Amino acid sequence: MSALPGRLGQVRRDGGLPHRDDLPLVFDELDYQMACQVYIWALPLVSYAQWQKVHREVFGATESDIVHYVTYRDRLGLITANATTPYILNFFDLNDTGPLVIELPPGPTAGGLSDFWQREIGVMGEMGPDAGSGGRHLVIPPGATVPDAADGFYLQRATGMNIMFGFRTLDADPARAQELVDKVRVYPFAERTDPPVTRVVSPQGRPWSGDQPRGLDYWVRLHDIYQREVVDERDRFYTAMLATLGIEKGKSFAPDSRLTTILETASAAGELMAQANTFAKRFPGSTYWADRHWDLVLALDNSSQRAQFHDQLLERAAWFYEAVSFSAAMKSTTPGLGQAYLSCYTDSDDRWLDGAESYTLHVPADPPAKLFWSVTVYDTDTRCLVDNDQQRGDRGSRDDDLAYNDDGSVDLHFGPTAPAGRESNWIQTIPGEHWFSYFRLYGPLESYFDRSWKLDDIVRSS
Structure with missing residues (x-):
């Protein structure tokens, strides 16, 4: 058998099998390779989870607020942001809100919803069902039934428990555009008779980063969002890998020194692979x-x-x-x-x-x-x-x-x-x-x- 790379090249043979004393080397390599693949698989999920954390902990945005990115400094933490038009958005955890109401005013806007795998799940504004005439959208969590008294709402069925709602104003006049932003409302359906005020929050030039964290923090963020998300059928083999890496539903994340080293090394290697995959x-x-x-x-x-x-x-x-x-x-x-x-x-x-x-x-x-x-x-x-x-x-x-x-x-x-x-x-x-x-x-x-x-x-x- 030809020489094998990395840890596997150090494994001694015993009658064609790995020597019993060297089995830890084999398992280290298996866990490392799985972690590299999980890193690549989880990139869109961890990206939105990190950005959601910034909204909550840096900007102080709640489940009833929207964040308005206007200035150059506002956008410095936003991955490949467009520098010419503003962004208005927020992230919502339907575990906390239940069915969620989003009210858009009549006027020139374009927006939509996506899950945390960054799959578009609904279109709003001029390209949506209201065609720019405004209206109330009701976002239904996965597995939930449409509540009574939902007549008059445009129904949007979420594919995940965490969603991003974002839109842009298309009016070239800044004053009229701001009026549209100020009229947007977001609140739980259960609070529709007395909804909380929707604030328009500004980053106010505070330093922030929406790119995926490095080192062990990548896995900490992944563990947190995994606890709050549904599992797609297509991802069950990946969640099996997560379990081997110490990330499981309903359990704390407490990697020992061996696993910590593997995960930190794999996040660095995974990012190197992501850079090559992206820039070449x-x-x-x-x-x-x-x-x-x-x-x-x-x-x-x-x-x-x-x-x-x-x-x-x-x-x-x-x-x-x-x-x-x-x-x-x-x-x-x-x-x-x-x-x-x-x-x-x-x-x-x-x-x-x-x-x-x-x-x-x-x-x-x-x-x-x-x-x-x-x-x-x-x-x-x-x-x-x-x-x-x-x-x-x-x-x-x-x-x-x-x-x-x-x-x-x-x-x-x-x-x-x-x-x-x-x-x-x-x-x-x-x-x-x-x-x-x-x-x-x-x-x-x-x-x-x-x-x-x-x-x-x-x-x-x-």
Whole structure:
């Protein structure tokens, strides 16, 4: 038998079997490998659980509140946040609330619900059943019956006990948009006759992080959310692995020193695998143009995360390591509707993008966006907006000071210092930190879908 890697290479043989004294080495390796796979499987669940914890413990948001992210600093903990439009959302535990009422006012809003596996379970606002006319939505927990007196509600059936409700205002006037936000109500159905006040909570510039925690904290967060969630049939083999790793329903999490070491090592190895799976995608069709370094960032086929013969485990891990939430609009194939997302992690010479170097991106004339386009810079370590002195991480067609070339094209610049005379087109990067970029098209047009319009590579200047 050929030599085996890692711990298994140290195992002695006894008549073709592992030596009895070396069985602990075999079991250590088995537990480590299971922990690496569980890490990858749990990425979307732990991501939302961490963000929920921030809402409760850092922002003080309750089950009746919504959190409004407006400023650049507000969004610095939000994985691959859009830097141009506000976010309004909160996380709700239906174990605590029971059936939950969400009231949206009439007006231009777009929003929806997702479970903690980040599967979209309901659409609201202009794209929802109320078509922008407003209304009351009743979220029913898994296994619960529709309560009496539910007439007049739009029914939304949750697929998990924890949900995220989020929306955006589509009114360009800030005052009218704020009026819509202030009219949203969230409260338990049982308290509908005298509902608590729904507060609009602000991060107020407080430091926070919504990315998955590292080390043993990853498993602590996973244990906590597992206690408060239902188990999908598709996940029962993974929950069997959880049991072996000391995470079980109704039991405390108290790993001994051996298991703690394995879990801490596996979370580091799992993140390394997640980084490779995300920043060097190997899914068929990931590269959008064969001669460019821009990827289709979102490899998931649909919100169910289900392909014909399998569930999209690695595609899901790639997206939810670097991003949060999924909606059908992100996968639009209809010109003029939804959004398109492209990602770039390397320069034209296939080198990681380095915060100490200077780069240029040439955006050809007439980017195929009905509404607007933008380019955003993110830190690879946090997957959040770059926390630079500018407090600005994007440039795009909505920027009045953007300088255009005579032919209508745009040259954008990235680096630690601004190129002379091109400050308006510059995004500051940070030496010692790597970065990546998203190119977003809002209302992508036909020349994007047929690939006749091409975005250039990011070119290193030095």
